[in-house]
Amino acid sequence: MNNRFTLKDFIFLVLFVLVIGAILWTGAQFGYQEKRLNAVQTQVQSLNDAQKEQSVMLGDIRTALRSGVQVNSATGPATAPAADQGRIRQKKTDGSYYVYFPQPPRSPRDPETFPDFARGDWLVRNLSDEPKVITPYIEKDYYGSLVQEMVIEGLLTRDPETFEYQPQLAESYLIGADGLTFTFKLRADACFSDGTPVTADDVIFSFKTIADPDVDDASLRSYFSSLKTFRKIDARTVEFVFDKLYFKALEMVGSLPILPAHVYAYAKGDDYNKRGDLLVGSGAFMLANWDRGQQIVLVRNEKYYGQKAPLDKMILKFIKNPQAAFQAFQNGQLDVHGSEPDQWVKFSHDPEFSKHVTMYKYIRPDVGYAFIGYNEAQPRFADKRVRQALTLLIDRQAIIHTFLKDLAVPATGPFSPLTPQNDPAIKPWPYDVDQAKVLLAQAGWKPGPDGVLARDGQRFEFDLTMGTGNPLGDRIANYVKEQFERAGIRMRITPYEFSVFTERLDERKFDTAFLSWSGSIEEDPYQIWHTDGIKDKGSNFIAFSNPQSDQLIEEGRKTLDDKRRMEIWHRWQTLIHEEQPYTFLYVPMSMVFINERFGNTKPYSTGLAYGDWFVPAKLQKYR
Amino acid sequence: MTETATPEPLPAVGEARLRTYWAVVWRRFNRGVLNRVARAWVLVLIALAVLVPFLANGSPYTAVLDGQHHYPLLRNLTRLDWLLLICGALVLAGALVHRQLVRRHAEVDELRSAQVRWLAAGLLVAAASAAGLFGFYHDYLDTRDYHALQRSGQLHEAVFAPLPWGYKDQEPLELDRTFAYPTREHFLGTDGNGRDALARLLWSSRVVLAIGLISEVIALVIGVIYGSLMGYFVGRVDILGMRFVEVVEAIPTLFLLITFVALYGRNLFMLMVIIGLTSWTGIARFVRAEFLRIRQLDYVAAAKAAGLPLRSILFRHMLPNGLTPVIVTFTFGVAGAVGSESVLSFLGIGVEPPTPSWGSMLNEAGNPAETFRWWLAIAPGLLIFLTVFAYNIIGEGLRDAIDPRLNKME
């Protein structure tokens, strides 16, 4: 018979299985060898770097000995050179403003002043997801910028406690009396991680790259639309001219990362876009390697011109699953874990856990806020009383207590509660169902025969559009739906995938929307709240248009004097609070668990500063 | 070979009972214990789906508020609740009618035409009530929170349903009874919004049954028509048709489902249509194979020679005989549809909130992004398992009942 399975076939089958097995084995070996090779390479690299550092140290010691320097006693803390020696911040007689820092700024809590300070050890962190691109300017997502933040620098930096601007790569800057001209002078000793000095050419190159329309950085480019010219004055000086007064001008030119022209030079814009893993800068750390799918390794920049970081290495892992990440933290494989609310609730009071873990709960100034936006192109939401009533129906305090486990603070406007831009005198609307019903009745909405509010024959029914994949958001939406039904309003929850969701927002195809904006240290309300932001798929998708608000925004943008500008923002926030174009829900807090061996980890106002962390010598784990 | 079953008793005169093919199959099916258990489970689910508003509801049957008598539960029944009650009643009536018909008609042909007439009447009544309900009646929105009223003492002589929670009744947020462990008040605990988990489980039966049946019916209709046409008109029609079937089969189902959901939103009805559209190919293949076999037989040639219209040949003559493998595939398809729905809900693209479904409850309990809440995860998963298992048993049982030789040695 034809379908006999003979011995020959059996041998073929076994061979087949063996072949498959051999392929798998070679594949595994290959993958393994590749990892080993990478490991060896990084080890060799770090050995080289250590050797270099040692030779530099020897040279320093030799020079110090030759010039007859006293060796400090072992006891007593080493005092860092007074950082504010020689600093100038003054408004000159001709109206211009001059800032000069002879030394690069040091951290407010200098790690070197700690008695048990030591250099060394590694920090293993988790980025919840692998970034797609880490090349500056074209990073696609938040994780890319997380990797970059320790490797690249701009001309200025913010003081971690006061948010004031400080010259970083620049040694000084001068704002002209007209408020449109900014002149930066670079530090003489500023250099990139390969030792090349940072020159005006690099600055010019960076700004030219941003402006290049073929480079894939459209969003970044749009911020610089009012930058008219920039030119090199001399090898260390660059001048920027804006075409109109803008309070963020200094931030814009100061915060753009400066890239080494000799590394990033490109022929066509597209060439720039193709390099997704090129990250070289002047920061305290430098990129050692990127093991795709596993981790990114940053090592200390030994040539850093500023305050050198205590840690030798930072390893960024990509563990997406928060449970797995927490497991890794508990096993010691991760040193830091950004905790989920329920993990925090469960473990922050656990005595066993707290013995070996440092815990912090803090607000990041750029965390933004969650809100429900009402589409004012629809007449029912154009009435301020309706929006106020809807806000009154939502017990935001209970949401924070029950869903967020008190790990958030109420939001009264779009500004971060940490910054002076937010007016602390404004208190959130209360939770008052009866008052809400009164307001709705005043606006003409009366209960119909089937219990739903109606006005002129139209029922009060609408959709709440939101994104999918957010269990917390789903719960809040379900709660809000129930609350609205208490007042006779029917709301349907329509979740959409993110890309569809943003499309619907763009095309204004929604009734109400539930999402979050992320924030910044000082927000420019123009994009989201000004009438100009309504057309052309702008960010003002709720079509909020108020002439008083527009005027305040325009005035604020032009005011360079900080104190006056904050007053304007406070006045604007009071107006928004009255109008309730959004129901501002909450500002989430960040919680972090840190392995106990790290010192000086307390977050500043700007958040965690990994460059200040150190591990005392006898607690160091990795070499 | 001869069957070793006990010889069946001779029929009484006038009973068409024994003579129909399906009656024989049904009786064989019912002889298996497991089959009976599975059948009972499905019936329980159906009964649950129809009666759940009376079993688990946050509004009391009667209550006295401000001195007045209210009947909140009846008043708050939605159009869907009424429609299901009517359909349930029709099905019960249909079962009784069927028994009468079987007793009265001796000839199978008579029985068949009577059955068709009564079925048509029943469908007409159902359609009319659906039209009437959805056209003229509006669901009443009750703004009262009866539990809060009871807590504050304003509610008197309230008679609640056996489980005094509906699928969307939330505990007040200030009390923070979300994700609560099982207590006497909430037998299976509460979910993330403070809603009773047991109530939501019971209400999910509707979604489960609807998705299973409706999506498979759609798949059945498409598959049967397509397969019969292919099987009847062999040649180029068949070749092209099979290519198209292969194309549809090769498209990864999940991907198609996700894309359709993105295109048309998370409407429950759309979901059912989409699952149906992706699962008709198996049925089409079976129907085609049967038709290829049958078209050679004599009675088909006779029908063609008699000049009967195509429609009649296909559906009155060939199809009833070719349906046997289809029924089994249908049953397995229902099981698969229930599974698909739970997978989609688990991935977050299934039914929209607050509609409960076992898959979305699993998602909430076992979401990899949050802590694992085992007491919420056990029940929905178990119920999905039992339901899918029941359907699979029924499918296997039907297959064995149709062709018992498959199970035995020659």
Next chain:
Amino acid sequence: MLHYILRRLFLMVPTLIGMTLVLFAVVRFAPGLTTGGGAFGAGGQMRNQQARAAAEQAVKKRLHLVDAQGHDIWLPMQYIYWLNDTLHGDFGESVQYNLPVATLLKERIPVTLSINLVVAFIVYLLAIPGGMLASVKRGKSFDLFWGFGTLALFSLPIMWVGSMEIGFLANPQYLDWFPAAGIHSTNTMWMTFAQYVKDYLWHIVLPISCLSYGGLAFISKLKRAAMLDNLGQDYVRTARAKGLSELTIVTRHVFRNSLLPMITIFAGLIPGLLGGAVVTETMFSIKGMGELMLTAVFSRDLPIIQAEAFIGSVISLICLLITDICYALADPRVSYD
């Protein structure tokens, strides 16, 4: 025979074109296509309108949705551009990752393939003996329990099993026997090869257990049916009459003859091997083909979707052809249609 194969190969081409065209059209019509992941920039902020419009145009140009001047290209022409690129081996570049799709596939296919091959191996290892035993002892308690058991396993919803496993077996609060996610630990750089393999095996125990129980019912049923088919044949009766023991008959003759359907079924399973188990990969955070497809669909990453669809279609068509050839070889009664 050759004629038959050639004809089938020839028929594959329109099918392939049909498959890819359908997928192409479906995805192009899905809303939210080009904004994809580009709407939210670094820092999670919704970018302003000009930024998004510019980003959209750039992406569209790259995907040949619009030509260099910004005018929309006709859909069939888009398809032809894509087909042209693919046949030249250029799968394009992912919109999300800025990496060539080929690189991503190269990273992910081995992961999925290895897991699925192990699963297939385990399933066959368990199902074939089980099916054999069930057929030999048909009607007795083993057969009944085996049938019941495999059907029960088949009905278990995979998410339930997965979340139960993660929740109980991978949870430090209960039993912490296995890891909850991924296929490698975070410190594989410092492992020896033996440890590396052991770590890999430790990680894949849970995903494999999720994937293997489902196939048991199907394969063992097939095997049982094939065995029963053979056990009813004349040659078995002859062998019995010759005096051979039941054991010899079953293991030496019937087993081999009923193995052919298993092999042909395996050819049909191969497309599934590559498609990956999306749910399992998502739950265990395994970076495989299934997870790639899922995230690609959610962020409308066209090049990945199309590449995966193309590869999947080609492979499934080839496997269908192999299956048909095997059947034709095995059974001379099958006419060449």
